[in-house]
Amino acid sequence: MTFLVVGATGTVGWQVVAALREAGAPVRALTRRPGAATFGPGVEVVGGDLTDASSLASALHGVTGVHLINFGGDDYAPLENGRDLVAMIESAGVRRATMLAGWSESTLEPAVRASGLAWTTVSPTEIMANALEWADEVRHGRVERPYGDSRTAMVHEGDIGSVAATVLLEDGHAGAEYLLTGPERLSMREKIATLGSAVDRKVEFVELTPDQARVSMRAQGVPEHMIDFQLEVFADPPAEYNTPNGVVEKVTGGKARTFAQWAQQNAAVFR
Numbered sequence: 514m515t516f517l518v519v520g521a522t523g524t525v526g527w528q529v530v531a532a533l534r535e536a537g538a539p540v541r542a543l544t545r546r547p548g549a550a551t552f553g554p555g556v557e558v559v560g561g562d563l564t565d566a567s568s569l570a571s572a573l574h575g576v577t578g579v580h581l582i583n584f585g586g587d588d589y590a591p592l593e594n595g596r597d598l599v600a601m602i603e604s605a606g607v608r609r610a611t612m613l614a615g616w617s618e619s620t621l622e623p624a625v626r627a628s629g630l631a632w633t634t635v636s637p638t639e640i641m642a643n644a645l646e647w648a649d650e651v652r653h654g655r656v657e658r659p660y661g662d663s664r665t666a667m668v669h670e671g672d673i674g675s676v677a678a679t680v681l682l683e684d685g686h687a688g689a690e691y692l693l694t695g696p697e698r699l700s701m702r703e704k705i706a707t708l709g710s711a712v713d714r715k716v717e718f719v720e721l722t723p724d725q726a727r728v729s730m731r732a733q734g735v736p737e738h739m740i741d742f743q744l745e746v747f748a749d750p751p752a753e754y755n756t757p758n759g760v761v762e763k764v765t766g767g768k769a770r771t772f773a774q775w776a777q778q779n780a781a782v783f784r
């Protein structure tokens with residue numbers, strides 16, 4: 514049993530690799546730049562680019578289960594070759610697939626759903642690791658963001674990895690579309706206060722208007738479609754994004770990690 518993790522060098526994929534390794538499963542980590550990637554023992558680094566399905570041939574050889582992402586490129590462009598990718602995956606004899614679903618669908622999701630694979634989608638709400646973007650501001654004691662009272666049930670990236678690994682290793686999840694939340698509904702102000710407590714510093718929260726936030730994100734080089742998405746989602750998060758749903762707990766049998774735990778684990782970045 515070998516598992517191929519696509520996006521293995523990324524926030525979520527890294528955690529999928531870690532959870533599979535913790536379960537003792539052999540893992541192949543796919544990256545476009547194999548020379549630049551370093552993983553621990555038990556992880557074979559393989560080269561491949563999702564935008565060119567044929568480049569995955571040797572990475573897929575002998576693979577039982579694959580963890581997929583639905584974008585290709587550093588701008589998160591939705592994949593346009595979903596059918597080719599699924600044909601390549603099926604012809605390699607892969608039986609099970611998890612798919613990190615996200616902000617928008619690509620051609621991959623319908624192709625996977627229509628395939629003979631035992632597939633499962635894993636969609637996070639807000640990922641806790643997004644908080645790393647606030648590190649500079651937290652270090653300076655002042656965070657400027659819009660929608661201070663907007664709440665989400667943000668999820669720990671380690672829990673996304675645990676769910677994906679469980680689904681790849683266990684029977685019983687085929688056809689499930691899992692939305693993953695954390696255990697709490699936290700407002701932006703509360704998230705910043707939690708980070709302040711983790712580093713024992715008072716951090717002022719300054720609420721920006723949506724227009725001020727757009728100007729600030731543009732200055733940081735955030736692509737326009739991501740700005741639109743963030744402003745839309747945080748203006749009025751859908752109920753399912755801010756309601757803890759217990760899926761992490763149900764799938765993994767463990768407790769979903771809190772943001773306070775995440776903040777303690779990552780405190781060094783915010784000091």
Ligand SMILES: NC(=O)c1ccc[n+]([C@@H]2O[C@H](COP(=O)([O-])OP(=O)(O)OC[C@H]3O[C@@H](n4cnc5c(N)ncnc54)[C@H](OP(=O)(O)O)[C@@H]3O)[C@@H](O)[C@H]2O)c1
Nearest residue numbers: 520521522523524525544545562563585586615616639640
């Ligand atoms: N952040 C959130 O709150 C949130 C919430 C819901 C959903 N999501 C979803 O999460 C996803 C982002 O995941 P992430 O945060 O783990 O990403 P990330 O940390 O930015 O990592 C991106 C990964 O994608 C790989 N990659 C990019 N283009 C590739 C290609 N053409 N071929 C092969 N690999 C490629 C990169 O590998 P190499 O560079 O090594 O090749 C890297 O491992 C998005 O789909 C988003 O919709 C995020």
